[in-house]
Amino acid sequence: MALSESTTAFDVAAVRKDFPLLARTVHGKPIVYLDSAASSQRPRSVLDAMRHYDETTHANVHRGVYTIAEEATRLFESARVAVGRFVGAPDPAHEIVFAKNTTECLNLVAHTWGRTHLHPGDVIVLTEMEHHANIVPWQMLAAERALEIRWIPVDDDGQLVFDDLEALVDGARLVGLTAMSNVLGTINPVAQVAEAAHRAGAVVVVDAAQAVPHLPTDVTAFGADFVAFGAHKMLGPTGIGILWGRREILESLPPFLGGGEMILDVRKDGFTPNEIPWRFEAGTPPITEAIGLEAAVAYLEGLTMPAVRQHEIDLTTYAMGLLRDRFGTDITIFGPPDPADRGGVISFALGDVHPHDISQILDEYGVCVRAGHHCAKPLMRRLGVNATARASFGPYNDEADVDVLAEALQHAREFFS
Amino acid sequence: MPGLEDLYREIILDHYRSPRNRGELECPPAHRIEGFNPLCGDEIVVSLLVEDGALADIKIAGTGCSISQSSASLMSAAVKGKSVPEVRELIQTFKGMMSIHEATLPAGDGGKSVGDTLVEPMAIDINAIGELAALQGVVKFPVRIKCATLSWNTLAQGLDELGET
Numbered sequence: 001m002a003l004s005e006s007t008t009a010f011d012v013a014a015v016r017k018d019f020p021l022l023a024r025t026v027h028g029k030p031i032v033y034l035d036s037a038a039s040s041q042r043p044r045s046v047l048d049a050m051r052h053y054d055e056t057t058h059a060n061v062h063r064g065v066y067t068i069a070e071e072a073t074r075l076f077e078s079a080r081v082a083v084g085r086f087v088g089a090p091d092p093a094h095e096i097v098f099a100k101n102t103t104e105c106l107n108l109v110a111h112t113w114g115r116t117h118l119h120p121g122d123v124i125v126l127t128e129m130e131h132h133a134n135i136v137p138w139q140m141l142a143a144e145r146a147l148e149i150r151w152i153p154v155d156d157d158g159q160l161v162f163d164d165l166e167a168l169v170d171g172a173r174l175v176g177l178t179a180m181s182n183v184l185g186t187i188n189p190v191a192q193v194a195e196a197a198h199r200a201g202a203v204v205v206v207d208a209a210q211a212v213p214h215l216p217t218d219v220t221a222f223g224a225d226f227v228a229f230g231a232h233k234m235l236g237p238t239g240i241g242i243l244w245g246r247r248e249i250l251e252s253l254p255p256f257l258g259g260g261e262m263i264l265d266v267r268k269d270g271f272t273p274n275e276i277p278w279r280f281e282a283g284t285p286p287i288t289e290a291i292g293l294e295a296a297v298a299y300l301e302g303l304t305m306p307a308v309r310q311h312e313i314d315l316t317t318y319a320m321g322l323l324r325d326r327f328g329t330d331i332t333i334f335g336p337p338d339p340a341d342r343g344g345v346i347s348f349a350l351g352d353v354h355p356h357d358i359s360q361i362l363d364e365y366g367v368c369v370r371a372g373h374h375c376a377k378p379l380m381r382r383l384g385v386n387a388t389a390r391a392s393f394g395p396y397n398d399e400a401d402v403d404v405l406a407e408a409l410q411h412a413r414e415f416f417s
Numbered sequence: 418m419p420g421l422e423d424l425y426r427e428i429i430l431d432h433y434r435s436p437r438n439r440g441e442l443e444c445p446p447a448h449r450i451e452g453f454n455p456l457c458g459d460e461i462v463v464s465l466l467v468e469d470g471a472l473a474d475i476k477i478a479g480t481g482c483s484i485s486q487s488s489a490s491l492m493s494a495a496v497k498g499k500s501v502p503e504v505r506e507l508i509q510t511f512k513g514m515m516s517i518h519e520a521t522l523p524a525g526d527g528g529k530s531v532g533d534t535l536v537e538p539m540a541i542d543i544n545a546i547g548e549l550a551a552l553q554g555v556v557k558f559p560v561r562i563k564c565a566t567l568s569w570n571t572l573a574q575g576l577d578e579l580g581e582t
C-alpha cells in the first residue's frame with residue numbers, strides 16, 4: 001500500500017511510556033514483548049477509561065431509566081459508533097455487532113447467515129492461510145449441511161494464488177478470507193477477491209483480526225459483506241469482538257443466541273426479535289470492554305493508522321535485514337520477502353532448533369515470542385512445518401527490541417548447536 | 418527461579434541430539450500409534466512390538482521439540498525389553514513425576530516470576546527410574562509438561578489398543 005507523504009511518524013519512546021506493562025521485567029530483564037499478533041498490550045488511557053467507567057458509571061445497559069444506566073447505555077452505544085467509524089462503516093450505529101471475540105463473530109455469521117442460506121451441495125471458498133476461527137465454523141456447518149469447501153492456495157512466498165480464482169469461486173455461496181495472515185503477515189487483496197466473489201454471487205466474510213490493528217482499514221474499500229475483528233489485538237481489552245455487516249444483510253438475518261436484549265417481545269407462543277444490531281447481542285454485553293475499545297480506537301486514531309503502518313514497515317524491514325545478516329541461510333523467514341507486502345509479523349525457523357525451544361530460551365532474555373502452529377494448521381502443512389516461532393510488532397516496539405531478539409536468538413542457536 | 422539448566426539437562430540434550438531407537442517397525446507384526454500435542458503441533462509415532470507379554474521392540478518417529486524428543490528417546494530406552502506390567506508401572510511413575518498437585522496462578526506484579534513456587538512434583542523413587550530423572554526439572558516449566566508426557570501417553574494408548582495390561 002502506498003502511503004502519502006504526509007504520514008507523520010510518532011515518537012515510539014513516548015508511546016512506550018503509555019504502556020504500563022512494558023515497565024516490568026522478566027527473569028530480571030526488561031520485557032521485550034513481541035507477541036502483539038496474539039494479543040496486544042493496552043495503553044494507560046484504555047485502562048483508565050475502563051476503571052473510570054467502573055468506578056463512576058457502571059450499570060446495565062438498555063434497561064434502566066436512572067442517570068447512570070442512561071450514561072452507561074450512551075457510552076456503550078458511543079463505542080459502537082466509534083469503532084464503526086474507525087473501520088469506515090457507512091452506518092455504524094446499526095452495522096456494528098458486539099460479540100465475545102473475533103471467533104464468536106465468525107461463528108455468528110456461520111449461524112445466522114450460513115444456516116439460512118447454505119444447503120446441501122453448496123460451496124464455500126476459504127484460503128489455505130486462514131486462522132482456525134475462519135475454518136472450523138465453516139467445517140462444522142459443512143458437516144451438518146453437506147457443503148463443499150474449496151481452498152485458495154498459498155504459494156511459496158506466502159501469497160494467495162489467484163490463477164484459478166474465477167473457477168474456484170464459480171458457483172460459491174460464500175468466500176471467507178483473512179485480510180492479513182497472522183502467521184505470514186501477508187496482506188491480501190481483499191477487494192480483488194471480493195469483486196470476483198460478488199460476480200459469482202457469493203457473500204464475502206473477512207477476518208480482519210490482524211488487519212484492523214495494523215493497517216488503515218475500510219470495510220467499504222474491502223467491498224465485503226461481513227468483517228470481523230477483536231479489541232484485544234488493537235490495544236483494547238479481551239472479551240469483546242466486533243462484527244461489521246452490510247445493513248441490508250443484517251436486517252434479513254435471524255438472531256444468533258436467544259435471551260434478553262435480542263427481543264422486542266416475548267409471548268408464551270413465541271418471540272419477536274429486536275432490531276439490528278441488538279438482535280445479535282443476547283444477554284448483557286461486554287460493557288466495560290466496549291468503553292476500553294473506544295479508548296483504544298482513540299489511541300490508534302491519535303497515532304494515525306498510516307503512521308502505525310509505516311512504523312511496522314520500517315520495523316519489519318529492520319528486523320528482516322538484521323536477522324538475515326546475523327543468521328544468513330540458517331534462518332528461514334516465511335511469507336512475502338518484501339516488507340511492504342506484509343504486516344508486522346515475522347514467522348521464522350532457525351536452523352533445526354525447535355520453535356518451542358527457541359521461545360523457551362528467549363523467555364530467559366525477557367523476549368516474548370510465540371511458538372506453535374498459530375491456529376493455522378492447514379497453513380503449517382502447506383509450509384511443511386509443524387510449528388514456527390513468530391515475532392510480531394505493535395506500535396510500542398522499537399529497533400532495540402529487535403536487537404534483543406537477535407541477541408537472544410544467537411544464544412538459542414549456540415545452546416542447541 | 419528455575420533456570421534453563423533445570424530444563425535442559427545434559428542427558429536431555431544428548432538424547433535430543435542422538436535419539437535412541439529412532440524409526441518405525443514393520444506393521445504388522447508391530448503396532449503403530451500416533452500422538453499429537455495440540456499446543457505446539459508436535460507429532461510422535463510410536464511403533465510397538467509386543468511378544469509374550471513383553472515389549473520386544475519399540476521405535477520412535479515424528480518431530481518435536483527437545484523435550485518431547487528426548488523424553489521419547491529416554492522412554493524407548495527405558496521400556497524396551499520390559500514386561501508389559503513393568504512398562505505400565507513405569508508409565509505411572511513417570512506421569513506421577515510430571516504431575517502438578519499444587520497449581521496456583523502466578524502473580525503478575527513483575528517481582529515474582531512464573532514457576533517459583535507453583536509446582537511440586539509428586540514424591541517418587543528417583544532411583545527406580547534411572548536416566549528418566551533428568552526430566553524432573555520439566556515440572557518447573559508447566560507449559561512444557563505436555564511435551565514430556567506426549568510419548569508416554571502415546572505408548573499407553575498403544576498398549577490399550579493392543580489390549581495389553
Ligand SMILES: Cc1ncc(COP(=O)(O)O)c(C=O)c1O
Pocket residue numbers: 037038101102103104131133134178180181182207209210230375
Ligand atoms: C487472523 C486471526 N483470526 C482470528 C483470530 C481469533 O481471535 P480470538 O481468539 O480473539 O477470537 C486471531 C487471533 O488469534 C487471528 O490472528
